[in-house]
Amino acid sequence: xxxxxxxxxxxxxxxxxxxxxxxxxxxxxxxxxxxxxxxxxxxxxxxxxxxxxxxxxxxxxxxxxxxxxxxxxxxxxxxxxxxxxxxxxxxxxxxxxxxxxxxxxxxxxxxxxxxxxxxxxxxxxxxxxxxxxxxxxxxxxxxxxxxxxxxxxxxxxxxxxxxxxxxxxxxxxxxxxxxxxxxxxxxxxxxxxxxxxxxxxxxxxxxxxxxxxxxxxxxxxxxxxxxxxxxxxxxxxxxxxxxxxxxxxxxxxxxxxxxxxxxxxxxxxxxxxxxxxxxxxxxxxxxxxxxxxxxxxxxxxxxxxxxxxxxxxxxxxxxxxxxxxxxxxxxxxxxxxxxxxxxxxxxxxxxxxxxxxxxxxxxxxxxxxxxxxxxxxxxxxxxxxxxxxxx
Ligand code: GLA
Numbered sequence: 001x002x003x004x005x006x007x008x009x010x011x012x013x014x015x016x017x018x019x020x021x022x023x024x025x026x027x028x029x030x031x032x033x034x035x036x037x038x039x040x041x042x043x044x045x046x047x048x049x050x051x052x053x054x055x056x057x058x059x060x061x062x063x064x065x066x067x068x069x070x071x072x073x074x075x076x077x078x079x080x081x082x083x084x085x086x087x088x089x090x091x092x093x094x095x096x097x098x099x100x101x102x103x104x105x106x107x108x109x110x111x112x113x114x115x116x117x118x119x120x121x122x123x124x125x126x127x128x129x130x131x132x133x134x135x136x137x138x139x140x141x142x143x144x145x146x147x148x149x150x151x152x153x154x155x156x157x158x159x160x161x162x163x164x165x166x167x168x169x170x171x172x173x174x175x176x177x178x179x180x181x182x183x184x185x186x187x188x189x190x191x192x193x194x195x196x197x198x199x200x201x202x203x204x205x206x207x208x209x210x211x212x213x214x215x216x217x218x219x220x221x222x223x224x225x226x227x228x229x230x231x232x233x234x235x236x237x238x239x240x241x242x243x244x245x246x247x248x249x250x251x252x253x254x255x256x257x258x259x260x261x262x263x264x265x266x267x268x269x270x271x272x273x274x275x276x277x278x279x280x281x282x283x284x285x286x287x288x289x290x291x292x293x294x295x296x297x298x299x300x301x302x303x304x305x306x307x308x309x310x311x312x313x314x315x316x317x318x319x320x321x322x323x324x325x326x327x328x329x330x331x332x333x334x335x336x337x338x339x340x341x342x343x344x345x346x347x348x349x350x351x352x353x354x355x356x357x358x359x360x361x362x363x364x365x366x367x368x369x370x371x372x373x374x375x376x377x378x379x380x381x382x383x384x385x386x387x388x389x390x391x
Pocket of ligand 1: 033034035036037038132174175176177178341342343
């Protein structure tokens with residue numbers, strides 16, 4: 001594969017020998033259950049066929065040297081410089097380096113050996129596009145350090161380490177969905193995760209549908225604070241609703257009926273945010289039965305409703321995502337279309353009748369370009385396996 005050959009050749013030039021190993025960790029797309037993972041809800045993602053690849057070998061000293069092929073940059077760090085968030089020369093770590101450094105930090109915190117490595121990495125998961133490029137970087141490096149450390153963790157534990165890195169080192173208060181999907185993906189299957197118990201199962205994707213990803217090319221920065229603000233609004237809603245519903249721990253515990261009864265007591269914006277979450281959890285609870293019954297039409301309607309809710313209640317959409325979803329929904333063969341991931345730009349996910357997927361992609365691209373003025377990137381994806389050591 002081209003990307004693997006690319007990092008192997010940079011590795012060879014940089015270090016003068018071939019890498020000992022290659023790790024791979026995919027991005028993900030989420031079909032239903034958006035902005036509910038940090039509310040103990042249910043999510044339905046799949047790992048996709050785009051991934052981050054790391055070529056690496058153990059280093060002689062405890063210093064890690066890492067080349068980011070996509071940025072043409074490199075950093076040096078070690079367990080001593082990690083807590084300071086600097087490279088070995090004392091300069092602040094560039095943003096991209098905080099993800100691998102954060103993984104080393106989380107491993108150190110958990111007393112798992114993360115020895116120095118020489119590495120080169122690159123990704124074909126577009127950054128800031130809602131497809132979890134950062135989780136894929138984290139999961140690839142957990143696999144790399146696991147390979148060198150002589151310890152083995154189950155995939156869910158590796159996902160939790162990645163989340164810890166992102167929450168406590170990078171500073172994004174994300175839930176578990178992205179790292180989970182990147183760690184636990186299964187070929188041709190959707191993953192259904194209960195974000196409270198962390199129990200999960202796989203559900204087959206009906207044979208006659210394709211998952212089409214449509215990238216608006218609008219890029220967002222998750223660290224911009226809007227994400228953390230949404231999470232804080234949910235926590236505020238739980239705090240206030242507890243006055244009437246003292247047993248609730250999270251919005252997962254609030255039914256739509258209960259919410260309707262007490263919503264008027266919440267500040268307007270908090271109520272809006274919480275309504276999205278309560279209703280989206282209700283929608284995602286229906287997913288399994290609908291998919292098992294092959295009721296793709298109804299499942300697609302829930303996806304469409306999710307988009308409206310993310311747009312109007314949670315306010316994480318943007319005009320480009322709205323156009324992309326609207327055009328898609330008007331096309332033949334489209335069962336459902338909505339923004340996927342955190343929002344504020346990035347991609348939509350579309351469930352499309354398999355035999356119409358090519359035509360759909362072409363018409364969607366044309367429609368988007370004539371409305372927005374530039375070409376989007378649209379591709380039919382495949383659900384893939386989770387993070388793994390390739391060699
Ligand atoms: C980001 C976060 C996830 C999840 C989604 C929204 O991708 O990393 O934990 O909250 O947004 O569903």
